[in-house]
Amino acid sequence: MGRALRADAERSVRAILEAAEQVFAQDAGASMEQVAEAAGLTRITVHRRFANRQALLEALAVSAKQQLVDAIEEARPDAAPALVALHRVTANVLRVKNT
Numbered sequence: 001m002g003r004a005l006r007a008d009a010e011r012s013v014r015a016i017l018e019a020a021e022q023v024f025a026q027d028a029g030a031s032m033e034q035v036a037e038a039a040g041l042t043r044i045t046v047h048r049r050f051a052n053r054q055a056l057l058e059a060l061a062v063s064a065k066q067q068l069v070d071a072i073e074e075a076r077p078d079a080a081p082a083l084v085a086l087h088r089v090t091a092n093v094l095r096v097k098n099t
Helices: 007-026 032-039 043-049 053-074 082-098
Strands: none
Touching: 007 032, 007 043, 007 053, 032 043, 032 053, 053 082
């Protein structure tokens, strides 16, 4: 397992992933430079964290999956009647999808 990132590096990664989601939603063919600009970082910083566009896309997929898992767990579906649990899970997943 890799070592943990420093706090500033972790902030950069979060900024890159958030910017990439927005940039790729508007233009699926956007460049790493466009992502860097949207994140307020240099292209070099983006490439330091993600070697290429494919690595960034893979990280986005992992991030999206984790957000959905977190949303489902946060709803505590085992702690409520089925319809209440379904409502909570649906509301949380939609919240994630809309952000």
